[in-house]
Amino acid sequence: ENIFDRSRMAPKTPIKNEPIDLSKQKGCTPERNPITPVKIIDRPQPDPWTPTANLKMLVSAASPDMRDREKKKELFRPIENSEQSDTPDSLQYDIIDDTTVDEFEKQRPSRKQKSLGLLCQKFLARYPNYPLSTEKTTISLDEVASVLGVERRRIYDIVNVLESLHLVSRVAKNQYCWHGRHNLSQTLKMLQEAGELQYGELMTFQHKEQDLEYKFGERKKETIPHSQDRPLLDFSEPDCSSASANSRKDKSLRIMSQKFVMLFLVSKTKIVTLDIAAKILIEETQDTVDHSKFKTKVRRLYDIANVLTSLGLIKKVHVTEERGRKPAFKWIGPVEFSGKTDELRGHSPTSDSLPGTERGDCTQYQICATGKQRFTRHASFNGAQPCEGTRRKVSSEPNSPHQERQDEYCSKMINLAAVCRQKIEEDTRWVARNSSITSPFSLLPVPGDSDFCVNPLPQAVFPVVQAEVPSLSLPIGISSQAPYPSMPAASKTENGKATLVPNQPFLCFPSSSLFMLYGGLQENNLSETLPTAGDKGNGNAEAQAAIPPALCQKRSSHKCTSPSSPADDEEPALKKQTMEQSDLPLSLVVPKKPFESPKAESTPGSGCPSAVHLETYRLDLASRAAPEAASKESSDCQEQEKRSQNTDPDEPPPGNEHISKENANQPFQPQYLYVQPTTGLSNFNFLFSANQAPGAISLASNQLPSLSVPCVMVPSAALASFPLVCSPSFTSPLSPVPDGSFSAAASVNFSMSSMASTTPVFISSTAMVTPKVSPAPSVDLQQPAHPALHLSPVLTRSCSAVKLDSPVCVGHPVTLLKLQQPSSTPLTPKSIRPAHHEAFFKTPGSLGDPVAWKKNEGNQTRNASSVQRRLEISGTSPD
């Protein structure tokens, strides 16, 4: 295209009087005098009258060529008709006849002809996509403006967007330097990463804590070699900056442009609707976006979109939804940026272990789950996500003090969540419409109680078995793989399938596959408690839930994993897949922050945010249900255990994995889904609670059910070595078993070995999996190698302790037990809290124990991973 244009354009003579064709000047330096020269000279200002008049004049003045019809046609046509032919055929244009042209010329240029997109095309036509590195092309705004016959203002619009993508950079007043697309892929990659981080986390919130900055800086540096191009990515940081600074800058078209692009890059479907983008970009926390603001944002987005369209990065599409079609844009640019910047930032080997994926998942879930508590959310976020910003913040400010921020944070999150949710919906619909695939999200309204869906990861990435649980009214995520027939009431035990066993609180899946489970909160209370958060929270949950695991993984692999880590290999693939699968429901947000997450969290001493969260969470729960927070945890655990045990009998034999529909019925029984780590994820396991309280899911505003999923993230390694205890449901106050009763806690041990890929995993929410899950698996609570202690014996107390220490991220009330360290004495959450933050936030490497621990695990995991993991269920009750 460009070439063509160029040829055309090239001949052009510089504007009449213009001294020099600055545009072509090589070397930015040549004419150092950034003169603002020309500006007026050629442009007789005389006619203030109509813009059109000016335009005409300019056009005519600009060059003879401009007058030429053909030229015009060329210029205009391509853009105008872009829809028709994305691949413009030069011939076409030529062919197009002049006859029309005359009129064309006469009539005042139509609006289209003056469109920014067209203008941008003209602009781009002037410069080579891939200029020789040796020469630098300088762009003079004035010149360009005059040549193109537009006011400078318009040029700014174009340049700003181009600048956001590093296609140009400002060198001086009125002077920009043309870089071309050499760095485009790199830039996109960066944006993608940033997007994942940002949107994944949702919050890159700003605090400028040193850490944050530090991190950022570091990251950037790592990623970006050149100093020059990076300017934009900074946007995330700016938040911190003072309001004043932010004011203008924040809203900058550049930043918007980057964010907009990020949305595409992060989006699974690669389609972003305008309104959603606008909502997301409006950082306002408020749910209800100011209408005028929204409109303004949309205007800007159109501006940006026009430029991006002319760059061939996006194209306009429409997403149809029940309400009608909505304008949207689809990313048609490169999706994979293997290139240059690939070197991920895997900091330390240890980091790799972190499952970005899980993290992300967790985060999302967490968010969703706890609609109520801000703290919780935050905490969860922190815990779950490694976002530096967040964490730092948290760390620095332990809970309450900074509520404001939290609020903001929350609000943002909420907002984002809402947006995401919408997006998801849309995407889903879109997808559904476009593809036969049923999106998991489509589930929408889940009948009260049971609302959880299982989302399979995108196929490619993980061999996933998708389970549908019709009974649950779960929408089955059919993301990629073959959909499984839903099992009606009956439970299925088939291998690949995950099933809910009727009556059983378990979900079983084939070990090999990963599942994402979305669950509603078990507790309605939360929603009640947090009225404000409630809806939003749901939205968040949904949104988050929506996020495809794949993304997470991908993310994790990228960032989290150190280069050396096994994940790396896969990474590309994952990423790719992720990227590729356009059909899948979009996940706007991908949590990203692999860096520290697990480890940091896991850090023993440090009270991980997760721990904090838990506490908070618990507290909330407690408040609604029972007051004793401290005891509560333990109690919960115990309860669950008890229950589980109780239920066990009912349960099908270990070998079977069934999901009981009843679960659905039983609002309170928590179900967990265990997600087997894939290679990439090998380190983490996710447990999601399957059960949700009916209330938890609110479809309210949206049809999409908001799911709050309590989830627990556990490093697989950790699991392997440690016995996991599925947490009891704290859930509803309704829960039959009050605090006091904990009979047995069921401890589930996942040992890598034991959990073979083939082995189905059981997740029991309330129910115990006491029976041997798999016959084969020996119940070794501990692997010899691991230093970790198994708490199995002490489930009860361990619960609390575990949470804190364990690398597990808890999104939810779920209590996982995992003991990493041998520390015999279980720490109570409380005790732990204070200390952790610091440790927590430290770089993974800094974490002594955890790291070591992790490494061990990691190794094991790897080894084991290939091998297997097995789930062991021990009936052992704690004390």
Place this chain on the structure above:
DNA sequence: CACTCCCGCCAATTA
């Protein structure tokens, strides 16, 4: 009427 998005006022920044 809903989309698009051009246009240019005018404030924030720069030089």
Place this chain on the structure above:
DNA sequence: TAATTGGCGGGAGTG
């Protein structure tokens, strides 16, 4: 202080 940038939103063109 003047010029450059660029946010912003009215309102016109399109379909």
